[in-house]
Amino acid sequence: MCPACPHERCSLVAEVDVRGVSVVHWNPQRAVTRFGVRIGRRPVDNFxxxxxxxxxxxxxDRQARATRSGLRLLTVGSIMRLAEPGDSVWGTGVNGKSLGADVAFGPGELDVRAVRGPLTQQFLERRGVAAPSVFGDPGLLVADLFDRDEIRERRGIADVTIVPNLHDFAHTRRSHREALDPRSPLVECIERIASSRLVVGSSLHGIVVAEAFGIPARLVQPGTEPSFKYDDYYRGTGRDGYTPAADVAQAVALGGEPPLEWDPAPLRAAFPHDLWQPEVTR
Structure with a gap:
């Protein structure tokens, strides 16, 4: 919990300044211990x-600057609970664990450009917040930034990559030592996924990044996560149904889900470039 505020949500908020706009994301600080003694804290850094x-x-643009101070933008993740009045939203979703939780914003108090899927849209509309039918997790756009063929030529190709949810990693690692640690460096995670023939696991963004690169992916039933965010993602990419596997072996046997039926152009066009303006030089 944030020491300056009685609200648990404050301990979850991390912000990265991108040319004067605070990009809000989930990255709580966790205690670090050595020999049973707490020696500090560090961020989770879930990829x-x-x-x-x-x-x-x-x-x-590198030369752009925020149009005014105090702007905040929520993007990737099930972090709608962290939104505050006046925030902009692009592709964010709701976590099934917080469906009944209080939110800090009221009717008409968010600038929503896109949401992860129709379930998030409905969540907002029930609270008086207009949300356009522009759907998609922005993680689907990572393939715009990476050359899959170049990655595969450099790294080789793995038949299967297992990407567990952060909370499932310890359990998965016991039987699958080769599973990708979701706390590995971001680019390493993206490149390992991009160099795979099949991706399986309970990590939503393992699925998202794989499908961004056109790689078949199959969800393994999560151990702790509600289905809401997965339902939202699949419906937001044109698939009303999906079939989670009971375990890794079944996921490999099933292969990937049907490819997404989704046009990235509306999500790209919805990016809030207007939060920035070219820097004025004198």
């Missing part, structure tokens, strides 16, 4: 939650 600031940094 899927780092995609938002990474992507925004590359979409905004």
């Amino acid at each position: 899927g939650d780092l995609i938002g600031p990474f992507l925004v940094d590359r979409l905004v």
Whole structure:
């Protein structure tokens, strides 16, 4: 919990400044211990939650600056609970764990450009916040920034990459030592996924990044995560149904889900470039 505020949500908020706009994402600080003694804190750095600031940094011109101070933008992740009045939203979703939680914003208090899927849209509309039918997780745009063929030529191709959700990693690693640690560096995670023939696991962004590169992917039933964010993602990419596997072996046997039926152009066009303006030089 944030020591300056009684609200648990404050301990979850991380912000990266991108040319004067704060890009909000989930990256809580966790205690670090050595020999049973707490020696400090460090961020979780779950790769899927780092995609938002990474992507925004590359979409905004290096010479641009925020149109005014105090602007905040929410992008990748199930972080709608972290939104505050006046925030802009591009491709954000809701976490099934927080469906009944209080939110800080009221009717008409968010500038929503796109959401992850129709379930998030409905969540907002029930609270009086207009949300356009522009759907998609912005993580689907990472393939705009990486050359899959170049990555595969440099790294080789793996038959299967297992990408567990952060909360499933320890359990998955016991039986699959080769599983990708979702706290590995962001570019390493993206490149390992891009150099795979099949991606399986409970990480939503393992699925998202794989499908961004046109790689078949199959969800493994998560151990702790509600289905809401997965339902939202699949419906937002044109698929009303999907079939999670019970375990990794079944996921490999099933292969990937049907490819997404989704046009990235509306999500690209919805990016809030108007939060920035060219820097005026004198």
